[in-house]
Amino acid sequence: MYHFDTFMTELEQRNPAQPEFIQATSEVVESIIDVVNDNPAYLNAKILERITEPDRVLSFKVEWEDDNGDVQVNRGYRVQFNNAIGPYKGGLRFHPSVTLGTLKFLGFEQTFKNSLTTLAMGGAKGGSDFNPKGKSDNEIMRFCRSFMTELYRYIGPSTDVPAGDIGVGGREIGFLYGQYKRLMIENTGILTGKGQNWGGSLIRPEATGFGAMYFADEMVKAQGDTMKGKTISVSGFGNVAWGSVMKATELGAKVVTISGPDGYIYDADGINTPEKWDYMLDLRASNNDVVEPYAKKFGAKFIKGKKPWEVAVDMAFPCAIQNELDVNDAKQLIANGVSYIVETSNMGCTTEAVQLFQGTKILFAPGKAANAGGVAVSGLEMSQNSMKLRWSIDEVDSRLHEIMVNIHEACIGEGSREDGYVDYVKGANIAGFKKVADTMLQLGY
Numbered sequence: 001m002y003h004f005d006t007f008m009t010e011l012e013q014r015n016p017a018q019p020e021f022i023q024a025t026s027e028v029v030e031s032i033i034d035v036v037n038d039n040p041a042y043l044n045a046k047i048l049e050r051i052t053e054p055d056r057v058l059s060f061k062v063e064w065e066d067d068n069g070d071v072q073v074n075r076g077y078r079v080q081f082n083n084a085i086g087p088y089k090g091g092l093r094f095h096p097s098v099t100l101g102t103l104k105f106l107g108f109e110q111t112f113k114n115s116l117t118t119l120a121m122g123g124a125k126g127g128s129d130f131n132p133k134g135k136s137d138n139e140i141m142r143f144c145r146s147f148m149t150e151l152y153r154y155i156g157p158s159t160d161v162p163a164g165d166i167g168v169g170g171r172e173i174g175f176l177y178g179q180y181k182r183l184m185i186e187n188t189g190i191l192t193g194k195g196q197n198w199g200g201s202l203i204r205p206e207a208t209g210f211g212a213m214y215f216a217d218e219m220v221k222a223q224g225d226t227m228k229g230k231t232i233s234v235s236g237f238g239n240v241a242w243g244s245v246m247k248a249t250e251l252g253a254k255v256v257t258i259s260g261p262d263g264y265i266y267d268a269d270g271i272n273t274p275e276k277w278d279y280m281l282d283l284r285a286s287n288n289d290v291v292e293p294y295a296k297k298f299g300a301k302f303i304k305g306k307k308p309w310e311v312a313v314d315m316a317f318p319c320a321i322q323n324e325l326d327v328n329d330a331k332q333l334i335a336n337g338v339s340y341i342v343e344t345s346n347m348g349c350t351t352e353a354v355q356l357f358q359g360t361k362i363l364f365a366p367g368k369a370a371n372a373g374g375v376a377v378s379g380l381e382m383s384q385n386s387m388k389l390r391w392s393i394d395e396v397d398s399r400l401h402e403i404m405v406n407i408h409e410a411c412i413g414e415g416s417r418e419d420g421y422v423d424y425v426k427g428a429n430i431a432g433f434k435k436v437a438d439t440m441l442q443l444g445y
């Protein structure tokens with residue numbers, strides 16, 4: 001028998017100074033502990049100890065030259081967390097906040113998220129403490145080249161397939177892919193999120209945001225509700241926020257906020273035109289990491305230094321980074337009458353915020369379910385690369401939609417309570433866990 005407190009205390013002792021990893025594992029262990037304790041096969045296999053330990057952690061030095069000719073040194077990582085159900089799969093994050101603990105939390109989450117997609121993908125995450133802010137395109141290229149010069153030995157289309165995450169978009173994937181190709185003389189599906197001319201899948205850039213909105217659409221439908229006419233707050237302004245505002249608009253909702261480290265934009269008219277969407281891409285490409293210029297360009301309000309959670313909305317979509325929505329933000333959203341929280345960033349809400357939402361019966365979708373559309377289309381990109389053919393927009397989009405509907409079904413299946421409330425956290429964790437755990441048992445150790 002596992003006891004939650006004992007298990008977590010020991011896990012924390014083995015993983016000191018990694019609070020995000022402990023937060024992520026604690027949430028999953030709490031959701032699944034009864035399932036594990038009721039199953040002698042899981043207990044005998046020491047499944048909790050095995051599933052919380054990464055298969056492999058790679059750490060390497062990244063040396064590169066800045067535009068002044070000065071030498072810079074960063075640290076790069078790849079955490080290959082679990083490959084029971086398929087090759088390691090997950091993004092690369094370039095952000096100054098990145099530590100080994102961050103990437104272990106993300107790799108752990110990715111394992112269950114990838115399992116939920118129903119595709120054959122294990123979980124991994126990588127990245128660096130490199131800060132793209134203020135860097136020139138040439139500096140970014142030199143950094144990516146050095147990063148891949150180390151990473152290329154450990155990855156492969158059937159071994160480990162990285163992709164983008166915060167600070168890694170189409171441009172960075174291009175530089176990384178270019179270096180891999182130079183080293184290996186090989187055009188292969190080594191990364192996903194590739195460009196349209198060289199093996200990328202249609203809809204991959206939009207997929208995380210589109211998928212989150214498809215998931216949200218299932219949540220509201222399950223309540224006999226509709227997305228039409230809903231007011232939505234979104235945080236962030238990158239790829240995920242961009243896909244989310246486009247699909248929200250298409251579904252008849254109105255997104256009134258985006259945000260950056262400098263503050264948030266309140267656009268009362270809605271972020272609802274191709275011009276506004278394209279401008280988000282320009283903001284991202286500028287490497288400045290600010291949203292304020294949007295306000296001047298479109299006559300919207302800029303609220304300096306604040307988060308968008310103070311705005312009264314029906315639905316909130318954190319789309320930026322872990323723990324970006326805390327318990328005070330949750331209180332404010334609830335006081336303003338929010339009905340749905342769709343965590344589109346990975347672990348975007350603190351534990352206390354999630355507990356408050358669930359305690360007040362506000363429907364809360366965790367990131368590993370709601371944002372799985374991105375990696376799902378990465379999986380579809382891998383399939384297309386293997387077959388050496390390309391699917392149409394409609395083909396990819398309808399597969400993405402079907403996957404999100406199925407993830408929602410899986411959450412309902414494992415997370416419905418007798419009082420009718422759906423515990424999406426428990427639902428996603430149990431459904432994601434079972435497939436990985438059963439496979440680990442079948443494969444032995």
Ligand code: 2IT
Nearest residue numbers: 090091163164165375378
């Ligand atoms: O958090 C995520 O799921 C991602 N950054 C996407 C990973 C992927 O392999 O597409």
